[in-house]
Amino acid sequence: MKLATFNVNGIRSRIEEVNRLLNQVQPDVVGLQEIKCETSLFPYESFAGYYCSVSGQKGYNGVAICSRVQGSPLEILNEVESRSIGYVIGGLLIVNVYAPHGDARGTPKFVQKLNWFGKLRQRLQELLTTYSSIVIMGDFNVALEDIDVWDPLLLKDTVGTYAEEREEMLKLMEIGFVDVFRYLNPNASEYTWWDYTSGRAKRNQGLRIDYILVSENLLPSVRECHILRDLRVEKSFKPSDHVPVVCTLDLLPT
DNA sequence: ATGGTTGTGCAACAA
Numbered sequence A: 001m002k003l004a005t006f007n008v009n010g011i012r013s014r015i016e017e018v019n020r021l022l023n024q025v026q027p028d029v030v031g032l033q034e035i036k037c038e039t040s041l042f043p044y045e046s047f048a049g050y051y052c053s054v055s056g057q058k059g060y061n062g063v064a065i066c067s068r069v070q071g072s073p074l075e076i077l078n079e080v081e082s083r084s085i086g087y088v089i090g091g092l093l094i095v096n097v098y099a100p101h102g103d104a105r106g107t108p109k110f111v112q113k114l115n116w117f118g119k120l121r122q123r124l125q126e127l128l129t130t131y132s133s134i135v136i137m138g139d140f141n142v143a144l145e146d147i148d149v150w151d152p153l154l155l156k157d158t159v160g161t162y163a164e165e166r167e168e169m170l171k172l173m174e175i176g177f178v179d180v181f182r183y184l185n186p187n188a189s190e191y192t193w194w195d196y197t198s199g200r201a202k203r204n205q206g207l208r209i210d211y212i213l214v215s216e217n218l219l220p221s222v223r224e225c226h227i228l229r230d231l232r233v234e235k236s237f238k239p240s241d242h243v244p245v246v247c248t249l250d251l252l253p254t
Numbered sequence B: 001a002t003g004g005t006t007g008t009g010c011a012a013c014a015a
Helices: A015-025 A108-127 A163-174 A180-184 A216-221
Strands: A002-007 A029-033 A051-055 A063-067 A072-074 A084-089 A092-098 A133-139 A177-179 A210-215 A222-227 A245-249
Touching (some): A002 A133, A216 A222
Parallel strands (some): A002 A029
Antiparallel strands (some): A029 A063, A072 A084
């Protein structure tokens, strides 16, 4: 089973890049973040062969899960902003999230981000009593370690590297989830997001803030995990500021 | 250079 997560930064402006992902990678399940449209405006026609469960919102945020195998939608968090969505495929629960970006330490948005992680952790703890196999994918807006940051000194104590943010994400993982990319690549410095400004992408000055996490029972099934940096360097279309993360598990997509 | 770019939606905000 091949899983992909992709913060598209506006799904209606990213059709070409999404087509490339679907055709080249042929994922069984795709989690999308920042679709930035209402549910009714989601381009379902671009996902032929997929069942799409969408939680949209006008202008901002918005998440979707598209799966080749039909499943059942599951509410993850009851929240005003569309930042989470769940989909149950057989015995596997897929959770797709778009964590709040946050702001500088001490601001309301900084506190909201930490609280959101706390709510998600509590909900996952509850879900782990029902679903033993859970995948959480998405844009967490946190670079867990300094090797996930192109210049840890320059970016010390900024959005995505604050110790409080890292602690919240680690607490979430400590209830029983593993970062698949780091598990397979203990020392790799690869990034999933580059600022549009200042030519960050071409100089590979980015952060790793998009993840696929699996519940510990799934670790024996983990085979591969790749970050598709080519999609940002590619000149043939306008890219998102994020690139997809793709993981392969030895599970049948049923 | 208090800088730079993008999407949404049409001014300004969020990232």
